[in-house]
Structures are given as structure tokens and as C-alpha cells.
Amino acid sequence: MGRLVPAVTRALDVLELFLESEGPLSAPDVIRRLQLPRTTVHELLTTLAARAYLDPLPGQPGRYRLGVRTYQLGSRYAEQLDLAAEGQRVAREVAETCDETVHVAVLEDTDVIYIAKVDSTHAVRMVSAAGRRLPAHCTSVGKMLLASLPEDELARRFADDGSTAMSAETTLTLTAMTPDSITDPAVLRAELARTRERGVAVEHRESNPDVSCVAAPVRDSAGRVVAALSISVPMIRWSDGREEELARLAVEGADALSVRLGHRGRR
Missing domain, CATH: 1.10.10.10 (Winged helix-like DNA-binding domain superfamily/Winged helix DNA-binding domain)
Structure with missing residues (x-):
């Protein structure tokens, strides 16, 4: 140098x-x-x-x-920023720190699409791929992204046949991926409220029966939440202490990606 x-x-x-x-x-x-x-x-x-x-x-x-x-x-x-490329770069840095699988995802309607992924080097790790689409309410990245939406936008996205899925009166059942997936809109509303309060989202076996995840929001130069970064861990390596550690790393990684996107704020 x-x-x-x-x-x-x-x-x-x-x-x-x-x-x-x-x-x-x-x-x-x-x-x-x-x-x-x-x-x-x-x-x-x-x-x-x-x-x-x-x-x-x-x-x-x-x-x-x-x-x-x-x-x-x-x-x-x-002009030259590429969210997927920047996300892949930051995901690699986070994965090198924690040696767990790291994803970056964006929201599309009520689904999330993974745009970047770096695998853990452990023999037991999450099987997934960039480009995969999952129901947002079943994932930590999805919960984080849904929690960032205004209430009216959240209700509009979950509207079903003229009724509002996120209203207290609805009988609509949300899609389940595992027995632990949230299927009750009222339960999802409460979970999103906790996510806003904590600033991180957590998912326990809701998209994969053997995996838990924690996610944090990624913001652009205007302060808008445009993506979320998550760390996924097989249940055999999950604990309350590990969750706290990974939540901190997810926040640091999401903030680092936000900075690369021009965001000036700090958590």
C-alpha cells in the first residue's frame, strides 16, 4: 500500500x-x-x-x-450502485464473521425474493438460493420488511376478495410453510409490532423446521427500508445467547449495506 x-x-x-x-x-x-x-x-x-x-x-x-x-x-x-452486488459483498463480510448463512432480500407484494446469499462453511447449514421466493410472513427478512410498511399499505397487500386480511375481523388464514408458521393475521400484526419495537425480526422454524433466523433493515439514501439482511442458523447451533450475538451482527451488516447505499443515519 x-x-x-x-x-x-x-x-x-x-x-x-x-x-x-x-x-x-x-x-x-x-x-x-x-x-x-x-x-x-x-x-x-x-x-x-x-x-x-x-x-x-x-x-x-x-x-x-x-x-x-x-x-x-x-x-x-x-447511479452505479447495484443492490444485489453490494448486498452480496456485505453478506460475505458478515458470513466470514459468524460462519452462518447470510441472506439479503427484498419485498415484492407479500413475498420476499432473496437477491444475495453466502453460505456457512459448516457441514450442517441452510439449503437455499438467491432468486428464491417465499411468503414474507414466514421469514425474518419478510417480517422486517412488512414491519416497515405503513399500516394502510400493509392492509392493502394482504387484502383478500375485498376484505382486509390485517384487520381484527378477518377470518383469512395465511399460508403455512411449517407447523410453526404464523397463519393468523392478528398474530402477525402483533409480531410486526414487536419487530418495529425491537428493530430486528426473529423467525423460529417458520419457513424451515430446522432453522431459526434474525434480520435487520437496510435503508437507502432517503432513509427508506429497501431490503433486509438476515443470518440463518440450524437449530442445533441456536440459543438465546447466540440469537443476541447474531442480532447484533445482522444490525451491523444491515447498517454497513445501508451506508453503501448512501444512508447517513445510524442505529
Whole structure:
């Protein structure tokens, strides 16, 4: 690896301050936060402004906001993003950490479609494939994605012959994949409420009688939930302690993928 250029590193440090700031920054702000000499900071700010990476605020001498060049770079980055490719990359990193099967999935109507998958190296592991479609309510990724929907959208997706499946009065039965699958819409509503409260979704033997999973939401640059990342574990390796550990790893992985998609928030 080549030597880092100090001047470039400092310029990037200045730009990255704006990721943490809610508004414009002044030269004294930069000096205080980066602990750099006053002359150095003024030279950095002048150079970045001259190249349109920073924009001096009219009528407020010495104060800057991000310039149009940063928007252009961000837009070009967004244009080349591929959710499946980025998901596969992050799923591989998570799988290397926990050595369990990791999926990334998106929601389509009331189903989930797996768009990325990395297998565990264990002899006993989940058998699945990218491109597979499953009922969302039977999976942890699906529960996470359904829980992110507004109530009216959730009701619309589960409407059946004019009746609303997610209403308290419905007698509709949801599709079961195993004896442990949720088939009662009222039970699903309660489970989605718990998922929203916890920020993670858990599934115990609901899509596969030998597997439990935990999932966390993936957000885009606008903060919308666009996918979910899950970790699936055979029941022989599942425990309460393992669930807590994997929930943390799923959140970290989902957040890492969100960052790659341009999301700035943190859990």
C-alpha cells in the first residue's frame, strides 16, 4: 500500500465533517474539531471552495456548506450502485464473521425474493438460493420488511376478495410453510409490532423446521427500508445467547449495506 498524502487526507477530513454537521461550518469550527493550524485550515477551505467542493455562504464570511461538486460525485456513485452486488459483498463480510448463512432480500407484494446469499462453511447449514421466493410472513427478512410498511399499505397487500386480511375481523388464514408458521393475521400484526419495537425480526422454524433466523433493515439514501439482511442458523447451533450475538451482527451488516447505499443515519 502506498503512502497516504497528508494534504489530501486533511482535505477529506474537512469534507467529512459535514457528514456529522447539521448545517454550515466556519473556519473556527474546522480548526477546533480537527485541531489543525489556522493557516492550514484557511488554505484547505479556499482550495475546496475554488474546486466547488465547498460553497461560501452569501453574506456570511468564513462559513461554508457542501458545494455542487460533492452532489455530482454522490449522484454518480448512486447511479452505479447495484443492490444485489453490494448486498452480496456485505453478506460475505458478515458470513466470514459468524460462519452462518447470510441472506439479503427484498419485498415484492407479500413475498420476499432473496437477491444475495453466502453460505456457512459448516457441514450442517441452510439449503437455499438467491432468486428464491417465499411468503414474507414466514421469514425474518419478510417480517422486517412488512414491519416497515405503513399500516394502510400493509392492509392493502394482504387484502383478500375485498376484505382486509390485517384487520381484527378477518377470518383469512395465511399460508403455512411449517407447523410453526404464523397463519393468523392478528398474530402477525402483533409480531410486526414487536419487530418495529425491537428493530430486528426473529423467525423460529417458520419457513424451515430446522432453522431459526434474525434480520435487520437496510435503508437507502432517503432513509427508506429497501431490503433486509438476515443470518440463518440450524437449530442445533441456536440459543438465546447466540440469537443476541447474531442480532447484533445482522444490525451491523444491515447498517454497513445501508451506508453503501448512501444512508447517513445510524442505529
